[in-house]
Every structure is written in C-alpha cells, then in structure tokens.
Amino acid sequence: xxxxxxxxxxSGLALLLPxxxxxxxxxxxxxxxxxxxxxxxxxxxDEQRQALREQRRAEFEAMSDEEKAAVRQRRSEQRSDRQxxxxxxxxxxSDEEKAAxxxxxxxxxxxxxxxxxxMSDEEKAAxxxxxxxxxxxxxERRHRQQ
Numbered sequence: 001x002x003x004x005x006x007x008x009x010x011s012g013l014a015l016l017l018p019x020x021x022x023x024x025x026x027x028x029x030x031x032x033x034x035x036x037x038x039x040x041x042x043x044x045x046d047e048q049r050q051a052l053r054e055q056r057r058a059e060f061e062a063m064s065d066e067e068k069a070a071v072r073q074r075r076s077e078q079r080s081d082r083q084x085x086x087x088x089x090x091x092x093x094s095d096e097e098k099a100a101x102x103x104x105x106x107x108x109x110x111x112x113x114x115x116x117x118x119m120s121d122e123e124k125a126a127x128x129x130x131x132x133x134x135x136x137x138x139x140e141r142r143h144r145q146q
Contacts, residue, residue, distance in 0.1 A: 029037060029052075041049060060068065093101065119127065 029040065032040065041052075044052070060071065063071065090098070116124070116127075
C-alpha cells in the first residue's frame with residue numbers, strides 16, 4: 001500500500017511539474033518571513049497554489065510514520081506558541097485597546113452580515129457549498145493523518 005501511495009504521489013507530481021516549475025522550492029518558501037510568504041502565496045495563481053499544496057501533501061505522504069509524528073508534534077507546538085503569544089498580547093493591552101479591538105471585531109462582523117444580506121441566492125448557495133467543501137477537505141485531511 002505504501003508503494004502505491006508513492007507511485008501515485010510521483011505520478012501526481014509529474015503532472016504538476018509544468019505548473020510547479022513556476023513556484024519557488026518549498027525550502028525557499030520556508031526560509032521566508034511570514035510577511036514574505038504571505039505576499040508570495042497571494043501572488044500565485046489558483047493553479048500554482050493548488051500545485052504547491054499537492055506538492056507539500058505528496059512530500060508529507062512520502063514520510064515515514066515517525067517523520068509524520070514529528071511534523072505533527074512541531075505543528076502542534078507552533079500552534080500552542082502562537083496561541084500563547086496572542087494571549088500574552090491580549091493580556092498586555094489596556095482596557096481602551098481591548099475595547100477598540102472588540103469594536104473593530106463587531107464592525108467586521110457587521111460588514112460580513114451586510115455582504116451576506118446583499119448576496120443573491122445563487123451567491124449564497126455557492127458560498128455555502130464552498131464552505132462545505134473546505135470543511136470536508138479539512139475533515140478528510142485529519143482522517144488521513146490519523
């Protein structure tokens with residue numbers, strides 16, 4: 001089964017090479033600052049972004065179980081670190097800054113609600129479908145990782 005996955009991954013990468021050739025290597029991307037990475041990824045076309053995701057997924061699938069566990073552990077630690085940093089930042093804010101942040105959040109929520117109200121039924125259906133697809137993808141990814 002493992003060999004079949006590798007063959008499928010290699011075949012998929014071979015199909016993606018023309019598109020993936022336009023992107024930087026994963027190592028170069030990892031060495032970028034978060035701002036540079038965000039700018040770079042936003043500059044990619046949808047096809048290039050998908051090719052990058054597939055490339056990373058194939059690299060992950062080709063890893064041993066121990067390597068996968070190490071990657072998952074590192075990501076979990078990074079997530080915890082980010083959450084801790086956000087919590088520290090929030091706790092360091094003054095009451096006025098917290099109130100301003102809450103107000104900004106309320107304004108953004110109101111903007112989203114206005115956008116939703118102004119959408120046609122077809123646009124709403126497409127948005128719902130898009131979110132269902134994203135949730136399904138996330139669920140499938142989690143299921144594959146376990």
